[in-house]
Amino acid sequence: MQNTDDMTEEELEFNQMLDELGPRFVDWWGTGILPVDADLLPQTIPGYKTPYRLLPTGMRSTLTNTELTNLRKLARNLPCHFALGRNRNHQGLAAAIVRLWEKSLVVKIAIKRGIQNTNNKLMAEEIKNLTGGTLLLRNKFYIVIYRGKDFLPSSVAAALAEREELTKDIQNVEEQGRSISIAQPPDDGLDGHALAGTLAEFQEAQARWGREVTAKEQEEMKEASSxxxxxxxxxxxxxxxxxxxxxxxxxxxxxxxxxxxxVLADPCDDREMITDEEKSVFRRIGLRLKSYLPLGIRGVFDGVIENMHLHWKHREVVKLISKQKTLSFVEETARLLEYESGGILIAIERVPKGYALIFYRGKNYRRPINIRPRNLLxxxxxxxxxxxxxxxxxxxxxxxxxxxxxxxxxxxxxxxxxxxxxxxxxxxxxxxxxxxxxxxxxxxxxxxxxxxxxxxxxxxxxxxxx
CATH class of the missing domain: 1.20.58 (Methane Monooxygenase Hydroxylase; Chain G, domain 1)
Incomplete structure (x- = not known):
């Protein structure tokens, strides 16, 4: 037995609440108030049912992240209510948990140590199915279950269940009276069916006051609608x-x-000429170059010409690879690059990455003062x-x-x-x-x-x- 003289008022109330639930677990390894031994509670209860639940109107059944965090913080500082070592047959524990939820939002269950084949997953699933609560935490030490937003105390649940049974009885009486009134022979000769709002009423009114629509008129109406x-x-x-x-x-x-x-540059009349042998040599050199300048969707702009001059600073040949699919567009781009850069177009070759444009800087090449032209975009x-x-x-x-x-x-x-x-x-x-x-x-x-x-x-x- 625990000494209750040194307990505070809250601890005394908590201890008294646990006394009402069942016997204590005397081999408790922790400090504080002894939890209830859940293994000593009845394994099965005849006629046990999951508690009646009803969610208030306009309230979400699920927990938000903030609510889940706050409930876990609340359960962290609480002492354990139960100590459990059995994996199944928890109807007695479920009944005790439902009684506890009338005074506490969460229930904290400690898993007994030193017991073989304990499975916290099986324990949590069965307790959740028996009580209908929301699982907050499950590990090899503790199981924490929230009672849920739709939880009802036993007195309120009994009153609501009684009210629901009364409503069902009233509905059954009304259905019986309605079936009897329909089964009786009617006085107006409608064979037990109401005339208002039915097809028979429409057909009768159409026969009495309406006129039949001919097939030609129906076709005209369809044509007008179309x-x-x-x-x-x-x-x-x-x-x-x-x-x-x-x-x-x-x-x-x-x-x-x-x-x-x-403003595009005009073609230069005094162009430098090179022989076919030099073209062949420069073509082979250009195709062997690993470094190249990519031409994307932007096409020719001032940065491309600047990079060509930067390449020509260290080598005589520069290679550009265009992603354009049509050869005529590639040729037009090559002529524009030739006019703007002042170089000589050596070859346009098909390569796996697109079209390779090889330009030679010329024998009399002089690097311009402004390598980025002002006339391009x-x-x-x-x-x-x-x-x-x-x-x-x-x-x-x-x-x-x-x-x-x-x-x-x-x-x-x-x-x-x-x-x-x-x-x-x-x-x-x-x-x-x-x-x-x-x-x-x-x-x-x-x-x-x-x-x-x-x-x-x-x-x-x-x-x-x-």
């Missing part, structure tokens, strides 16, 4: 086309603004130029698809005047083959779409102006 749907889709496509035209007009202005700061502006070109190409394809869909829908709907509109749009083409998109939508729509699309282009305009 035509209205097509007209709605047609107006939607026209609205999409006007928005796309405004966007491509804005993209063209942005692209022209970017390319205005790019910077790295940031080159990227914006590529993005603007991709946007323009995507919008052009989108507009072409929309125009073909609109043309097909006009043919389906039988709308006249499409040929005249096509002729007017063809007259608005410029000399270079580009279409003046401002002629295909009014000024108000242009202003509206540009204002709605302003955020997409403002960051580009600000950096270009800077």
């Amino acid at each position: 035509r209205s749907e097509k007209e709605k889709l047609f107006r939607k496509l026209e609205h999409k086309l006007s928005i796309a035209q405004a966007k491509i007009h804005r993209a063209e202005r942005l692209l022209s603004k970017i390319e205005a700061s790019m 910077t790295k940031a502006k080159a990227l914006k130029r590529v993005v603007a070109m991709q946007r323009h190409e995507a919008l052009s394809q989108h507009i072409a698809q929309l125009e073909s869909n609109i043309k097909q829908m006009k043919l389906d709907l039988g709308i006249e005047g499409y040929d005249e509109q096509e002729e007017d749009s063809s007259d608005s083409e410029n000399e270079d083959g580009t279409v003046d998109t401002s002629a295909s939508y009014d000024e108000d729509q242009d202003n509206f779409d540009e204002s709605s699309d302003e955020d997409e282009y403002d960051d580009y305009n600000e950096e270009i102006d800077s």
Whole structure:
């Protein structure tokens, strides 16, 4: 027996609560109040059921991370309520835990030491299934279980269960009365079924006051409905086309603004000539070079020319690898690099990584004072130029698809005047083959779409102006 003279008021209350649950575990290795020996509690209880639970309205059944942490901190400072060494048959322990939960939020169970084949996982799973609580902690020393937000004391649970049984009885009585009233022969001759809101009522009203719709009228109604749907889709496509035209007009202005700061160098008339033998030698040297300059989606900008001059400082030949897929684009890029750098294009070779461009610096090469040309775009502006070109190409394809869909829908709907509109749009083409998109939508729509699309282009305009 423990000496209760030195206990505080809280410890006395805790000790008295454990006395009501069962016998104590006298071989307790720890300090403080002795826990209840769970192995001495009944293994099975006849007619045991999981406690009745009901979650309050608007409350989440799961615990948040903060609530879980706070409950674990609370359980850390609590003394153990039970000491357990048995893996199964815990109905007596579950009943004691339910009684304890009426006064405590969590229950702390210590696993007995020195007992073979103890499995804390089996213990925790069975106790959780018997009580319906929430497992907070499980290790080889302790098991901590929270009673849950839907836990009800025994008195409240009994009252709610009684109320639920009473409600079920009332519902059963109402169902019996309803079935008896339906089984009785009706006086109005409706064969036990109510007429209001049924198909029979509709058919009777249709036969008395309505008229039958002929097959021709049904077909006309279907055609009118289909035509209205097509007209709605047609107006939607026209609205999409006007928005796309405004966007491509804005993209063209942005692209022209970017390319205005790019002034390409003219080809030099006094070009240095090299023999075929020298070309062959420089080609073999260039292909054997391990170091190369990559040409990405940005294309040719001032940084590429600067790196070419830095390579030519130590060697006569420089190799660039382009990721472009089409040979014509690669040749155009090679000519641009030749004009801007002043070097000599030796060869364009297909390699596993793309196309290799080999340039020779020349016999009379002199390194320029400014190796970064001022007439080309910077790295940031080159990227914006590529993005603007991709946007323009995507919008052009989108507009072409929309125009073909609109043309097909006009043919389906039988709308006249499409040929005249096509002729007017063809007259608005410029000399270079580009279409003046401002002629295909009014000024108000242009202003509206540009204002709605302003955020997409403002960051580009600000950096270009800077």
